[in-house]
Amino acid sequence: EPEVTQTPSHQVTQMGQEVILRCVPISNHLYFYWYRQILGQKVEFLVSFYNNEISEKSEIFDDQFSVERPDGSNFTLKIRSTKLEDSAMYFCASGNRADTEAFFGQGTRLTVV
Amino acid sequence: AQSVTQLDSQVPVFEEAPVELRCNYSSSVSVYLFWYVQYPNQGLQLLLKYLSGSTLVESINGFEAEFNKSQTSFHLRKPSVHISDTAEYFCAVRKSGGGADGLTFGKGTHLIIQP
Numbered sequence: 001e002p003e004v005t006q007t008p009s010h011q012v013t014q015m016g017q018e019v020i021l022r023c024v025p026i027s028n029h030l031y032f033y034w035y036r037q038i039l040g041q042k043v044e045f046l047v048s049f050y051n052n053e054i055s056e057k058s059e060i061f062d063d064q065f066s067v068e069r070p071d072g073s074n075f076t077l078k079i080r081s082t083k084l085e086d087s088a089m090y091f092c093a094s095g096n097r098a099d100t101e102a103f104f105g106q107g108t109r110l111t112v113v
Numbered sequence: 114a115q116s117v118t119q120l121d122s123q124v125p126v127f128e129e130a131p132v133e134l135r136c137n138y139s140s141s142v143s144v145y146l147f148w149y150v151q152y153p154n155q156g157l158q159l160l161l162k163y164l165s166g167s168t169l170v171e172s173i174n175g176f177e178a179e180f181n182k183s184q185t186s187f188h189l190r191k192p193s194v195h196i197s198d199t200a201e202y203f204c205a206v207r208k209s210g211g212g213a214d215g216l217t218f219g220k221g222t223h224l225i226i227q228p
Contacts (some may be wrong), residue, residue, distance in 0.1 A: 004156075031213045043157070043203060047216030055213035091156060098213050100164070101147060104157040 002026045004105035006092050011050065012111045013082055021077045021108045023092030032075045033093040033102055034067065038059070043091065050098075082112045115140040115206045119219035126194055133220070134189040134222045136178075136204030138158040145207040147216065150177055151201040159182075163187065164209070199205050199226045 003026045013019045025069055034046040042091045048055040049067055070097050075094075075113050093102035116139045122204040126132045138144065148160040161172040178189045187204060201223050205216040 032211070033215060035215070042220045043205075043216075043218040045217065048213035048215055050213045056215060058215065059118070093157075098210075101159045101162050102216065104149070106156040 004092055004094055004103050006108050008108060008112070009106065010109045012113060015084060015112055016081050017075035019079050019081075019082055019110065021074045021090050021110065023077075023094075023103045024073055024078075025075055025092065025094030026103055028074070029103075031055075031095040031098055031102070032067075032096075034071065034077045034096055035091040035093065035104075037090040037091065037107075038069075040089045044079070047052075049082035059095075079110075084112050086110060087112045099106075114216045115142075115144060115208065117206055117219035119170065119204055119222050120144050120210070121222050122220065123174055123223045123225060125225040125227055127178060128196055129193050132194050132198075132224065134202050134224065135191065136187045136219060137202070138185050138206045140185075140206060140208070142153065144206040145209050146178075146180055147205045147207075148172075148176070148187070148189050149203045149218075150203060151203065151221075153200070157203065158206050160189075188218075194226050196226050196228065198224060 032049040037043045047061045050066045056110045077102040091107045092105045095102040118137045146163040149157040150160045161170045163180045171177045178193045201221045203221045204219040207216045208214045
């Protein structure tokens with residue numbers, strides 16, 4: 001069964017460093033998403049991406065964040081200068097239509113120290 | 114904007130007993146509704162969804178949820194739970210129709226099955 005894969009599963013980075021989280025969405029999907037879940041809190045929407053551009057973004061997704069689909073298979077989330085409060089589980093998701101469910105990856109746990 | 118309320122952060126239930134996990138939402142527009150499940154150390158998996166049509170939707174593992182527009186609810190039920198149902202359950206909504214809108218999640222309910 002096709003699935004969304006995320007790498008790495010756990011990333012530790014120093015405050016102020018740039019980090020790139022990687023995702024391989026399901027191959028025929030067209031809509032891509034990033035969510036995050038700070039420990040003990042709800043899953044929060046960050047950004048959606050369609051047709052090679054950002055479709056929607058939340059207030060969390062400020063200038064520190066960027067997304068890219070560099071090669072037609074990977075979908076990346078970059079955090080330019082990490083802060084302690086960026087520590088969270090980051091989930092990538094993809095969908096083949098806008099009006100159906102999104103399929104989630106296993107997540108990348110980001111720890112900023 | 115939409116919001117989702119899952120009032121119960123934890124629900125302990127004995128094995129083979131029935132369970133209901135509550136979900137209420139708020140939205141000024143029509144929405145699609147979802148339940149996702151997260152087993153320990155795993156990602157989010159779709160359990161069931163309501164897009165349109167019959168207000169009662171079912172999953173393959175015995176869960177069902179009913180969309181109640183007047184009460185803005187989408188409660189999840191199972192008549193007889195199993196140990197393997199122990200997980201975190203998230204209710205989510207998104208605006209219906211086209212567009213790559215993100216999901217708005219509730220805080221989750223931890224279902225604890227006691228033998």
